[in-house]
Amino acid sequence: MSSDGKTKSPVGLRISATAGLLFLHLPLFFIFLYAFTTEEKSFAFPPPGLTTKWFGVAWNSRPDIWPPLYLSLQVAAIATILALIFGTLAAAALSRSKFFGRETISLLFVLPIALPGIITGIALRSAFDIMSIPFSVWTIMLGHATFCIVVVYNNAVARFRRLSGNLVEASMDLGADGFQTFRYVILPQIGTALLAGGMLAFALSFDEVIVTTFTAGQQTTLPIWMLSELIRPRQRPVTNVVAVFVFLVTLLPILAAYYLTREGEHTGGSSK
Amino acid sequence: MTVAAEKPRGMAGAISDVFFARPQLLTLLLLAPPLLWIGIVYVGSLFALLLQSFYSLDDFSGLVVHEFTLSTYEQLFDGSNVQIIIRTVTMAALVTIASAFIAFPIAYYAARYARGWMKALFYLAVMMPLWSSYLVKVYAWKLILAKEGVITWFAQILHLNWLLDGILALPVIGGPSLSFSYVGTFLVFVYIWLPYMILPTQAALERVPANFIEASADLGAEPGQTFRTVIFPLALPGIVAGSIFTFSLTLGDYIIPQIVGNSRLMIGQAVYTLQGTAGNIPLAAAFTVVPMVIMAFYLWMAKRMGAFDVL
Numbered sequence: 001m002s003s004d005g006k007t008k009s010p011v012g013l014r015i016s017a018t019a020g021l022l023f024l025h026l027p028l029f030f031i032f033l034y035a036f037t038t039e040e041k042s043f044a045f046p047p048p049g050l051t052t053k054w055f056g057v058a059w060n061s062r063p064d065i066w067p068p069l070y071l072s073l074q075v076a077a078i079a080t081i082l083a084l085i086f087g088t089l090a091a092a093a094l095s096r097s098k099f100f101g102r103e104t105i106s107l108l109f110v111l112p113i114a115l116p117g118i119i120t121g122i123a124l125r126s127a128f129d130i131m132s133i134p135f136s137v138w139t140i141m142l143g144h145a146t147f148c149i150v151v152v153y154n155n156a157v158a159r160f161r162r163l164s165g166n167l168v169e170a171s172m173d174l175g176a177d178g179f180q181t182f183r184y185v186i187l188p189q190i191g192t193a194l195l196a197g198g199m200l201a202f203a204l205s206f207d208e209v210i211v212t213t214f215t216a217g218q219q220t221t222l223p224i225w226m227l228s229e230l231i232r233p234r235q236r237p238v239t240n241v242v243a244v245f246v247f248l249v250t251l252l253p254i255l256a257a258y259y260l261t262r263e264g265e266h267t268g269g270s271s272k
Numbered sequence: 273m274t275v276a277a278e279k280p281r282g283m284a285g286a287i288s289d290v291f292f293a294r295p296q297l298l299t300l301l302l303l304a305p306p307l308l309w310i311g312i313v314y315v316g317s318l319f320a321l322l323l324q325s326f327y328s329l330d331d332f333s334g335l336v337v338h339e340f341t342l343s344t345y346e347q348l349f350d351g352s353n354v355q356i357i358i359r360t361v362t363m364a365a366l367v368t369i370a371s372a373f374i375a376f377p378i379a380y381y382a383a384r385y386a387r388g389w390m391k392a393l394f395y396l397a398v399m400m401p402l403w404s405s406y407l408v409k410v411y412a413w414k415l416i417l418a419k420e421g422v423i424t425w426f427a428q429i430l431h432l433n434w435l436l437d438g439i440l441a442l443p444v445i446g447g448p449s450l451s452f453s454y455v456g457t458f459l460v461f462v463y464i465w466l467p468y469m470i471l472p473t474q475a476a477l478e479r480v481p482a483n484f485i486e487a488s489a490d491l492g493a494e495p496g497q498t499f500r501t502v503i504f505p506l507a508l509p510g511i512v513a514g515s516i517f518t519f520s521l522t523l524g525d526y527i528i529p530q531i532v533g534n535s536r537l538m539i540g541q542a543v544y545t546l547q548g549t550a551g552n553i554p555l556a557a558a559f560t561v562v563p564m565v566i567m568a569f570y571l572w573m574a575k576r577m578g579a580f581d582v583l
Contacts, residue, residue: 009381009384009385013377013380013381013385014381016377016378017377017378017380017381017382020374020375020377020378020466021378021394021397023374023463023466024397024398024401024463024466024467025397025401027409027412027413027416027463028401028404028408028409028412030412030415030416030422031408031411031412031415034415042418042420043414043415043418043420043421044420044421045415045420045421045422045424045425046425085305086305086306086309087306089302089303089305089306090302090303090306090307092302093299093300093302093303093306094303096295096298096299096302097295097296097299099296099299105303105307108307108310108311108315109306109310111310111314112310112314114516114520114567115520115524115563115564115567116520116521116523116524116525116540116563116567117524117525118524118525118526118540118543118544118560119318119321119524119560119563119564120314120317122321122543122547122556122557122560123314123317123318123320123321123560124313124317125547126317126320126321126324126547126553126557127313127316127317127320127321129553130320142313145309146309146310146313146314149306149309149310153306172292177284177285177288177289178284178287178288178291178292178298179284179287179288180284181288200403203403204403207405207406207407207408208406209406209407209527210524210525210526210527213544214547223405223407226407226408226411227407227527230407230410230411230414230531231530231531239411240411243405243407243408243411246405246407246408247404247405247408250403250404250405251400251404254399254400254403254404255396255400258395258396258399262392
């Protein structure tokens with residue numbers, strides 16, 4: 001009888017589920033806490049005192065933060081735009097018809113996130129070496145766009161599947177040409193899925209570090225800046241301030257993406 | 273019917289008529305740019321990498337010799353390199369098992385008991401850590417595991433110092449502090465990849481039909497029996513699907529063991545140092561073949577167990 005969801009869950013299950021969720025969320029709290037500590041040389045707990053001065057320090061007297069931030073924003077913006085174009089094209093093509101090799105091709109599009117990031121990273125790195133391509137914004141962007149395509153593709157392909165073919169046919173019957181049908185019928189239907197995919201792609205690119213270390217050369221993106229601060233700390237609370245900022249910059253697109261795709265994707269408690 | 277066709281429709285109309293007559297052509301045109309991108313940039317690079325693993329490094333000049341040889345693979349199966357591979361695979365297996373144990377109650381509760389806003393809350397509670405910044409999450413654990421950090425403090429308050437010191441004194445997995453030990457590395461891996469395990473497990477559990485469970489109860493099974501013989505076997509493909517991620521991601525990661533861990537390398541770190549400071553691209557490439565082969569085998573097994581239907 002416990003299957004209908006109306007009866008109460010076993011206590012042991014509730015405790016272990018709650019403990020699991022706490023394990024997932026509690027650690028991030030300490031990132032926030034340590035942004036306010038007065039101790040800059042160690043991770044002493046509890047913090048000896050609390051201060052807000054590190055936000056000022058990060059803003060005013062750490063010029064090394066800004067160039068990586070601009071670079072990260074630039075890369076994320078370009079990678080997102082490219083991923084939106086290529087991901088949508090791929091989703092449209094693969095969802096509109098069945099053809100030989102379709103399964104293989106759709107596997108190909110998810111490969112960049114199925115294989116460990118280090119493989120993507122070193123593969124791109126050695127390809128750049130072979131072709132003597134110098135490191136630049138574009139080499140970073142190339143790597144990011146490759147795995148961002150997957151995110152947009154996944155979001156778009158789910159929506160395309162639900163897009164009714166009748167609507168497209170009706171539009172054609174009423175005399176619209178292919179472009180008009182795309183503009184007035186298909187685009188409004190897939191728009192939110194694309195927006196969501198784009199935001200996730202942006203968040204993913206903005207904090208990517210594994211592939212980036214291989215494709216950046218001497219350039220520093222914000223995650224690479226953070227990584228070097230983790231290995232050789234200077235003012236630890238300043239790193240926390242930046243971490244809080246990065247956390248928020250990635251969190252907001254994720255929440256927005258959830259809001260945009262929540263209906264339909266997530267039919268609660270359905271058992272077919 | 274002919275009215276629409278007689279209207280002057282210009283270039284756009286003419287082009288879309290061509291596509292309407294030949295839908296395959298449109299599919300091809302849509303598919304070409306992304307396929308070329310993935311094909312050239314990604315698959316091309318992968319092949320270039322594989323090719324490199326059949327070259328070798330000249331020990332004297334430090335330059336890559338562009339001649340076909342298997343000597344790099346011989347080096348790969350050298351004592352210390354095999355150690356690195358075994359260490360990494362063991363870690364990946366342990367992380368996968370631990371994730372499955374922690375993930376199951378969360379997934380089970382979310383799938384069978386959570387309704388309405390609770391359901392949305394559970395979903396968000398798993399999605400947020402999944403997507404939020406990887407490096408920030410690793411950093412959080414650096415703070416927690418540090419010698420002067422949170423865990424040590426709690427151990428003191430709870431008078432559990434003996435337990436913490438005992439764990440750190442253990443031969444292989446211990447170390448000077450949690451943030452320089454395998455225990456620490458393991459904890460961070462489990463934490464970072466846990467959402468990847470929860471989501472597919474939950475998806476599999478959602479698909480267990482409620483009337484199966486009722487039928488099992490009607491036929492006289494105890495709740496425990498129903499769980500073992502009905503629910504768990506049906507959830508297994510989901511757990512296997514999740515394990516693809518936890519296993520693969522642990523195999524290839526080099527940031528986590530670098531920040532939280534000791535000086536003994538894992539595959540990812542070996543690849544990173546070999547291609548960077550050592551300049552030994554062939555051996556680095558051969559090392560990346562290891563996770564690729566393991567994952568290919570793993571994916572083949574997972575497919576046989578029906579894990580792909582859940583993804």
